[in-house]
Amino acid sequence: MITPPDPPLPAEQISARVRTLLAEVLQRPPAEVDMTQRLTALPGMDSLHLVQTVVTCESQWNIQLDEEELFDVRTGDDLCALIRRTADAREGTI
Structure with missing residues (x-):
């Protein structure tokens, strides 16, 4: 039996997690991280x-x-888009 690929990661989920990671690294509240x-x-x-x-x-x-591709990442939103593209390609959803 072939297992279907995982569904694409929701952009909101990626963005929220990256914002939280950046906030942790910078020791700031997530609300202060402008993506x-x-x-x-x-x-x-x-x-x-x-x-x-x-x-x-x-x-x-x-x-x-x-x-x-990381050299083209300028913003948090750019990083989220790259994460999603990479994860989706790995899962075969693109």
Whole structure:
């Protein structure tokens, strides 16, 4: 029996989790994390925090984000879109 692929991850679920992860890394309330702002402009964000966030996201969704595509990620929303595309491709939903 063939198991159908998991349904695509809801964008709202990804966004909420990434916002929470960023808030934890930056030690701020999630409401203070603007997902449309450049990640590098978030208060307290540095390269180590960015790497920590990416590694945590990869672990959270059991994915490997493409390094070249990560260079195009500018905002939290961009990161969420990349996570969703990667997870959906892994599940064969794209």
